[in-house]
Amino acid sequence: MSNRWIVRSKYEKFSFFLIKKEVYKTIAVLISLLLVVLLGLMVGFDIIPFHEVINYTFNLAPIDNEFALGELRMPRVLSGMIVGASLAVAGLIVQGIVRNPLASPDVIGVTSGASLGAVLFITYLSSSMGIQWTPIFAVLGAIVTFFIIYLFSLHPLITGNQIVLIGIGLAAFANAFIMYILVTSDSFSSERVFLWMTGSLYGVNWLQTISILVSFSSLFFMIMWSQRKFELYSYGDAVAEQLGLNLKRFRILFLLFSALLCGLSVSVAGGIGFIGLLTPHISRKIVRHHTSLLFITTAGIGAILVVLADWIARIAFHPLDIPVGVFTSGIGAPFFIYLLIKNRNSF
Amino acid sequence: MSQLVKQNRRKIFGLILLVIILLICMLSSLMFGIKHYALADIYNMSMFFNAQDITHIIIWKERFPRMVIAVVTGASLGMAGMISQLLTRNPLGSPSVLGINAGSIFFIVVFVVVLNVTDLNVIVYFAFLGALLAAVLVYLLGTVSNSGTTSVRIILAGIAVNAMFVSFTQIILLMNQKGMNDVLFWMAGTISGRTLDMLFAVLPFLLSALIVTCFLAGSMNIYASGESIAKGLGQNIMVMKLTLLVLMVVLAGGSLAVIGNVAFVGLIIPHLARSLVGNNYAWLTSYSIVLGSIFLLVADISTRLINPPSEIPLGVITAFLGAPFFIYVAFKGGRARV
Numbered sequence: 001m002s003n004r005w006i007v008r009s010k011y012e013k014f015s016f017f018l019i020k021k022e023v024y025k026t027i028a029v030l031i032s033l034l035l036v037v038l039l040g041l042m043v044g045f046d047i048i049p050f051h052e053v054i055n056y057t058f059n060l061a062p063i064d065n066e067f068a069l070g071e072l073r074m075p076r077v078l079s080g081m082i083v084g085a086s087l088a089v090a091g092l093i094v095q096g097i098v099r100n101p102l103a104s105p106d107v108i109g110v111t112s113g114a115s116l117g118a119v120l121f122i123t124y125l126s127s128s129m130g131i132q133w134t135p136i137f138a139v140l141g142a143i144v145t146f147f148i149i150y151l152f153s154l155h156p157l158i159t160g161n162q163i164v165l166i167g168i169g170l171a172a173f174a175n176a177f178i179m180y181i182l183v184t185s186d187s188f189s190s191e192r193v194f195l196w197m198t199g200s201l202y203g204v205n206w207l208q209t210i211s212i213l214v215s216f217s218s219l220f221f222m223i224m225w226s227q228r229k230f231e232l233y234s235y236g237d238a239v240a241e242q243l244g245l246n247l248k249r250f251r252i253l254f255l256l257f258s259a260l261l262c263g264l265s266v267s268v269a270g271g272i273g274f275i276g277l278l279t280p281h282i283s284r285k286i287v288r289h290h291t292s293l294l295f296i297t298t299a300g301i302g303a304i305l306v307v308l309a310d311w312i313a314r315i316a317f318h319p320l321d322i323p324v325g326v327f328t329s330g331i332g333a334p335f336f337i338y339l340l341i342k343n344r345n346s347f
Numbered sequence: 348m349s350q351l352v353k354q355n356r357r358k359i360f361g362l363i364l365l366v367i368i369l370l371i372c373m374l375s376s377l378m379f380g381i382k383h384y385a386l387a388d389i390y391n392m393s394m395f396f397n398a399q400d401i402t403h404i405i406i407w408k409e410r411f412p413r414m415v416i417a418v419v420t421g422a423s424l425g426m427a428g429m430i431s432q433l434l435t436r437n438p439l440g441s442p443s444v445l446g447i448n449a450g451s452i453f454f455i456v457v458f459v460v461v462l463n464v465t466d467l468n469v470i471v472y473f474a475f476l477g478a479l480l481a482a483v484l485v486y487l488l489g490t491v492s493n494s495g496t497t498s499v500r501i502i503l504a505g506i507a508v509n510a511m512f513v514s515f516t517q518i519i520l521l522m523n524q525k526g527m528n529d530v531l532f533w534m535a536g537t538i539s540g541r542t543l544d545m546l547f548a549v550l551p552f553l554l555s556a557l558i559v560t561c562f563l564a565g566s567m568n569i570y571a572s573g574e575s576i577a578k579g580l581g582q583n584i585m586v587m588k589l590t591l592l593v594l595m596v597v598l599a600g601g602s603l604a605v606i607g608n609v610a611f612v613g614l615i616i617p618h619l620a621r622s623l624v625g626n627n628y629a630w631l632t633s634y635s636i637v638l639g640s641i642f643l644l645v646a647d648i649s650t651r652l653i654n655p656p657s658e659i660p661l662g663v664i665t666a667f668l669g670a671p672f673f674i675y676v677a678f679k680g681g682r683a684r685v
Binding site for chain 1: 439488500502503504506507508510511513514515517518521522535610611654657659660662663666667669670671673674677678
């Protein structure tokens with residue numbers, strides 16, 4: 001009869017409602033994600049049958065394609081999933097904070113900042129400290145970039161559009177810096193950097209997969225925990241403040257979340273463009289009302305897009321393995337153009 | 348009246364001073380590098396050229412073409428930036444920001460890698476075509492708004508077109524990896540290793556575009572005062588826009604065909620010129636030409652001096668200088684008049 005569910009805790013400490021349709025749609029997204037992941041695991045240079053995937057995953061019986069599935073495909077598909085989800089959620093957060101539909105971590109330079117941090121580390125420090133610390137420096141790069149943008153945003157007259165433009169400048173600067181390092185460093189480390197920079201999921205190992213899986217889950221849990229703040233903020237500065245939101249603290253907290261997510265994905269897969277920009281638009285079409293559902297669908301769709309794009313990049317040009325980042329930009333840039341046309345009256 | 352004369356006199360002196368600086372930069376470009384040469388060497392080379400002397404050969408075959416190319420392309424890029432900022436009425440609207448570099452490079456890459464042709468006389472036309480396509484695309488996207496061209500829209504359209512062409516270029520290169528080396532210098536942007544033949548293929552286009560732009564200064568002044576005023580003064584807006592578009596495409600595309608993706612020159616130079624001489628296009632054109640040449644000469648000299656004996660791509664140096672400048676202009680909110 002009713003189109004919504006009302007959820008209450010025992011003593012009504014909290015209560016909220018869920019629109020049935022949106023819940024179903026979210027579940028549909030998650031099921032599609034499962035299907036896409038299966039596709040990515042089963043279909044490649046050769047086809048691994050469904051029962052072998054199940055047998056391997058749940059450790060039921062030994063299988064023939066253990067190396068191809070366990071060491072190559074599974075880490076790649078799983079980390080693609082996490083990378084996509086992180087980028088998408090980071091994009092949703094940035095768009096929410098700047099209140100600009102064209103903002104995303106890669107447009108405003110955070111991805112480039114993270115890349116710069118990682119490249120600096122790989123070139124100058126990795127031989128003495130060990131390559132496994134790369135994520136820390138990628139995250140540092142992302143945080144520094146966000147901090148610079150945040151400093152600019154404190155100026156009273158600055159608009160969201162100007163912040164986007166400033167971010168574009170930061171991205172250009174970071175990219176020039178990366179080019180400079182690539183050119184001046186010795187060929188051994190620059191080759192290593194180049195391999196990593198192309199935005200590829202090629203050769204991801206289990207250690208990386210597990211570590212981003214763990215960090216993404218904990219971050220996503222914290223974001224879901226404070227998602228109500230995100231909803232309040234979307235009502236506008238004045239209303240949010242009236243309702244008791246500390247604007248400054250909120251912005252810093254969520255930018256930090258976004259920077260961490262970005263740094264993590266960059267450290268594993270390099271700069272995969274346009275996922276952070278594109279995904280929130282799709283998910284906002286699916287879920288309008290409930291922010292926690294919005295976060296879940298965004299993560300799900302981001303994961304679907306990256307796994308799918310990586311799968312196509314792997315299959316379509318066989319035997320070449322096209323970096324997934326090139327592929328997402330090729331699709332993402334026309335979409336950006338579509339957004340510009342669609343939002344033609346809003347700015 | 349006397350005030351005006353005095354002001355003009357100052358601008359003439361400024362121009363003469365800049366030309367002197369330009370000449371010094373041209374000499375430095377011949378002198379400094381991985382190996383430094385004395386003025387006497389250059390004098391000897393120009394007066395008593397000896398085909399056996401290695402010094403003479405290096406200066407004549409290596410340094411001299413570089414200097415000439417830097418002067419011509421610098422002037423063209425500076426002018427292209429000035430025109431594009433006027434055309435988009437946006438202080439950030441330079442060719443590289445608008446994706447015109449990327450469009451040009453994409454067409455060059457398609458032509459060289461896929462169609463396997465290396466005749467620069469033909470490549471130039473493809474560079475023009477790519478620049479034109481990108482420019483038209485960005486302009487259309489920037490103006491679909493009901494409220495007219497807003498300054499952010501056109502930049503965002505440029506960013507999108509830029510990203511699109513860059514990824515298309517990457518896809519083509521990934522599918523034809525053996526062609527990578529043939530086009531890499533275009534993508535990094537450099538004057539090193541370019542010969543005078545390459546310049547001669549584009550020189551007629553660049554020079555005529557530069558001259559035409561100088562003659563158009565009066566019309567540009569009228570156009571700059573706003574479309575309705577210009578219309579009221581009898582200017583044909585459509586013709587003016589088209590002329591400016593073609594000039595920009597020729598200047599930017601032609602330079603790119605020689606030195607590749609050197610960004611941000613067209614952003615910096617017009618602002619510098621405007622801060623020196625104000626908004627009069629009669630002065631802006633001449634100042635942009637000289638300043639552009641100086642800028643690219645200095646940038647090219649520093650590519651050799653920063654990390655010898657290896658060279659840094661010219662595009663990296665200009666991006667290092669240009670990106671903070673872009674941020675500065677964006678932060679200012681484009682309040683500077685164009």
